[in-house]
Amino acid sequence: xxxxxxxxxQGDRRCLARAMSLMDSAEPQGRRLRDSIRRHSAQxxxxxxxxxxxxxxxxxxxxxxxxxxxxxxxxxxxxxxxxSPLSDGAFLGDRVRMMRHAVDPDVFIRSLATHHSPGGxxxxxxxxxxxxxxxxxxxxxIETVGVGxxxxxxxxxxxxCVVVLGPGYGxxxxxxxxxxxxxxxxxxxxxxxLPDANRLLTAVRQEFAAAAGTDRPVEVVGIEAKSGKGVDxxxxxxxxxxxxxxxxxxxxxxQYRRVLGEIKRAAMLTYQRAxxxxxxxxxxRELVDKLARGDLSxxxxxxxxxxTVAGAREDAPD
Amino acid sequence: xxxxxxxxxxxxxxxxxGHDRGAKFIARALRNAGYEVIYTGIRRTPEQIVRTAVDxxxxxxxxxxxxxAHNELFARVVELLQQENAENIxxxxxxxxxxxxxxxxxxxGFRRVFTPxxxxxxxxxxxxxxxxxxR
Numbered sequence: 053x054x055x056x057x058x059x060x061x062q063g064d065r066r067c068l069a070r071a072m073s074l075m076d077s078a079e080p081q082g083r084r085l086r087d088s089i090r091r092h093s094a095q096x097x098x099x100x101x102x103x104x105x106x107x108x109x110x111x112x113x114x115x116x117x118x119x120x121x122x123x124x125x126x127x128x129x130x131x132x133x134x135x136s137p138l139s140d141g142a143f144l145g146d147r148v149r150m151m152r153h154a155v156d157p158d159v160f161i162r163s164l165a166t167h168h169s170p171g172g173x174x175x176x177x178x179x180x181x182x183x184x185x186x187x188x189x190x191x192x193x194i195e196t197v198g199v200g201x202x203x204x205x206x207x208x209x210x211x212x213c214v215v216v217l218g219p220g221y222g223x224x225x226x227x228x229x230x231x232x233x234x235x236x237x238x239x240x241x242x243x244x245x246l247p248d249a250n251r252l253l254t255a256v257r258q259e260f261a262a263a264a265g266t267d268r269p270v271e272v273v274g275i276e277a278k279s280g281k282g283v284d285x286x287x288x289x290x291x292x293x294x295x296x297x298x299x300x301x302x303x304x305x306x307q308y309r310r311v312l313g314e315i316k317r318a319a320m321l322t323y324q325r326a327x328x329x330x331x332x333x334x335x336x337r338e339l340v341d342k343l344a345r346g347d348l349s350x351x352x353x354x355x356x357x358x359x360t361v362a363g364a365r366e367d368a369p370d
Numbered sequence: 371x372x373x374x375x376x377x378x379x380x381x382x383x384x385x386x387x388g389h390d391r392g393a394k395f396i397a398r399a400l401r402n403a404g405y406e407v408i409y410t411g412i413r414r415t416p417e418q419i420v421r422t423a424v425d426x427x428x429x430x431x432x433x434x435x436x437x438x439a440h441n442e443l444f445a446r447v448v449e450l451l452q453q454e455n456a457e458n459i460x461x462x463x464x465x466x467x468x469x470x471x472x473x474x475x476x477x478x479g480f481r482r483v484f485t486p487x488x489x490x491x492x493x494x495x496x497x498x499x500x501x502x503x504x505r
Binding site for chain 1: 375376378397398400401402403404405406407408409410411414415417418421422424425426427454455456
């Protein structure tokens with residue numbers, strides 16, 4: 053495992069690519085690799101990009117890649133697209149917009165599928181971003197799937213969170229709703245060549261002005277990712293934010309949040325599996341009957357089920 | 371190094387050929403068959419295709435071409451894959467490829483060559499067979 057980590061650090065691209073494939077794996081080698089890279093990470097800022105489908109996240113990342121490369125930065129990208137709920141397959145199309153960077157040795161782009169993870173990222177996203185850090189990419193950019201209002205997992209892993217909206221997002225009522233907009237460090241309205249985008253830009257600015265004093269202040273930037281208009285100014289803002297999260301205190305805070313999130317997700321999966329096994333237990337039938345007849349309260353039924361599940365727990369990996 | 375989860379296939383369009391209905395049709399069919407499909411978009415260079423295949427660590431690479439330049443461009447892709455020591459990637463291709471060129475492409479390492487009119491079930495069956503036991 054150490055040799056693999058060493059080779060990734062020395063810039064072996066093929067090792068990096070293969071290690072990323074291991075990140076989804078439940079096999080011991082995948083688990084060991086995930087455990088062995090955790091301590092190396094959280095030195096470099098991760099920029100998260102989220103927003104509805106078609107807002108222009110991939111196109112914006114493409115435009116930022118050009119400018120980050122011009123400033124001599126080596127950039128890693130993890131782009132997530134949805135797994136089909138019907139077939140388990142996926143069409144990973146984000147990198148179509150970034151193909152001009154394919155042969156640049158100082159850019160590494162990896163496409164991931166969600167594998168049914170609900171929050172807009174996949175479980176492997178965090179691990180793949182860590183591998184990019186290990187391979188000395190700085191910054192690491194993370195693109196979520198096209199999200200609705202409540203898929204905000206990216207806020208748990210990214211240092212700088214960019215929410216990208218496009219025309220057609222809705223009126224001021226959508227903007228007040230909780231969720232997506234609350235996680236933004238920077239709010240980008242894309243496609244500002246279209247009239248609807250300018251209306252949205254005005255509405256967003258008014259909304260944040262109205263929220264001043266109650267909510268965290270958020271800067272709003274209007275751009276045209278495709279032509280590049282406004283992208284330089286956006287990058288300047290991003291780099292300022294990037295500098296502001298580089299101090300050791302912030303790095304430690306971030307690492308704590310990410311690792312806590314990891315424990316939480318892994319524990320939830322373990323409990324969920326145990327619960328599903330418990331629900332297959334014959335005793336559940338009696339519990340359901342009693343509850344249906346009114347002989348038992350829901351709280352007591354849950355307490356009894358929990359006792360069964362805790363008694364039957366036997367899956368401690370390693 | 372073993373992997374889990376769905377197998378990954380890159381569908382690539384190489385050279386000056388702006389027509390990708392076939393490539394997208396195959397990409398969609400592979401998605402529905404449970405593969406993770408990465409698509410390059412049109413007019414890519416062999417270098418871009420190979421770099422993407424390696425970085426995405428795909429199990430298979432399918433090239434689509436309708437312009438007639440398959441012999442030259444596909445050979446270049448194979449050459450670059452060899453330079454990257456990525457011969458483990460299963461190669462297949464499709465498009466308007468004359469029968470007389472098929473043996474040559476097979477000798478280059480293309481496991482399957484699908485010409486227009488090939489039934490989808492045949493393509494899926496062939497890929498499943500080629501990818502069985504990989505990883």
